[in-house]
Amino acid sequence: MSFAELKTYIHQQLSTLYESTEIQSFYFMLLEHYGHYSKATVLVQPENNLPEEVEQNITKSISALQSDLPIQYLLGETEFCTYRFFVDENVLIPRPETEELVDWVYNEYKTHHNSLKILDIGTGSGAIAITLKKLLPQAEVTAIDVSAGALAIAQRNAKANEAEVNFLQQDILTTSSLTQKYDVIISNPPYVRFTEKAEMHPNVLRYEPHLALFVPDENPLLFYRKITELAATSLVHNGNLFFEINQYLAKETETLVRQEGFTQVILKQDLSGNDRMLCCKK
Ligand SMILES: C[S@@+](CC[C@H](N)C(=O)[O-])C[C@H]1O[C@@H](n2cnc3c(N)ncnc32)[C@H](O)[C@@H]1O
Structure with missing residues (x-):
């Protein structure tokens, strides 16, 4: 099978499940992952034939994509702020x-040359903590x-x-207090209410960890309340608390941080125009 034939095949197999732009990006990602072909090679040599083994791996992957497995889990990796994450x-x-959100923190601190202590709560893949350590190497980062x-x-x-981060389980x-003082506390905690499940793509629901996603409908801000309380005593004076937030609960999240005594609250929208980030100062 040539690159061009694969392109037709992958579109035929996936067009009822994914947008055409998404299928196009799967096409490049699969060729890169299994055949180490750059996008440029794929574009300029469409008649190039795929070795048998690469073709078999890609065909198997297409079947997995048909069963909603996210491509990042299929390939075992993804990119975040230009860094590669398993x-x-x-x-x-x-x-x-x-x-x-990471970009916002970076812009706030890129000219800050003194020591800096950052805590990332709910680190998951470590994307936030590790990227901040790479971008702000002077920082001491805990996750x-x-x-x-x-x-x-x-x-x-x-x-x-090659990022030095101190990880804690x-x-x-159930944490009553943090053992250190931080300049920055950042968190993207679970924030999706069970009632919002209907809006979610099946591949998120079937494969991504529910521990990372969901909160009870009757107490959707439990992580924000707990983290804000901890931050109130564990941030240094003028320290910043950064949250990724549920777009439907922006006002409630803002009220919560104000009630805990935080000031200078800034809400920001993401590229889709949804209220998605909040920063406030102690
Ligand atoms: C929305 S994910 C964020 C992952 C990562 N920070 C990111 O932005 O991609 C939330 C994370 O919080 C963690 N988590 C859930 N409950 C927690 C708890 N009670 N204490 C600490 N972490 C928790 C989950 O394991 C998950 O990794």
Whole structure:
């Protein structure tokens, strides 16, 4: 099979399940992953024939994509802020809106040359913590997660990206106080209400860890309340608390942080125009 024939085949197999732009990106990702063909090679040599083994791997992958397996889990990796991260079903696949949150923190601190202590709560793949350590190498970064499976992946990612991060297995909901003071506390905690399940793509629901996603309908801000309370005593004066937030609960999240005494609350929208990030100051 040539690149051009594969392109037709993959579109035929997946067109009822995915948008055409998404299928196009699967096509390039699969060729890169299994055949090490760059996008440029694929574009300029459409008649190039695929070796048997590469063709077989790609055909198998297309069947997996038909059963909704996210391509990132299929390939075992994804890109976040230009860095490569291993992912499996123990961790949430890091999202583009989280890249925007990291970018916000980076812009706030890129000219800050003094020592800096950062805590990431609910680190998952380690995407936030590891990227911040890469972008702000002077920072001392700590990352917490309750899931041992997630921490194993995060540790692997820190090693692969040569980032020194201090990982702790801890349940933040039962933590009564943090042992250190931080300049920045950042979290993308679980925030999807069970009632919002209907809006979610089947591949998220079937494969991504529910521990990372869902909160009870009757108490959707439980992580925000707990983390804000901890931050109130564990951030240094003028320290910043950054959250990724549920777009439907932006006002409620803002009220919550104000009630805990935080000021200078800024809400930001993501690239899709949804209220997605919040920063406030102690
Ligand atoms: C929405 S995911 C965020 C993952 C990663 N920070 C990211 O942005 O891609 C939330 C994370 O919180 C973790 N988590 C859930 N409950 C927790 C708890 N009680 N204490 C600490 N971490 C928890 C989950 O294991 C998951 O990794």
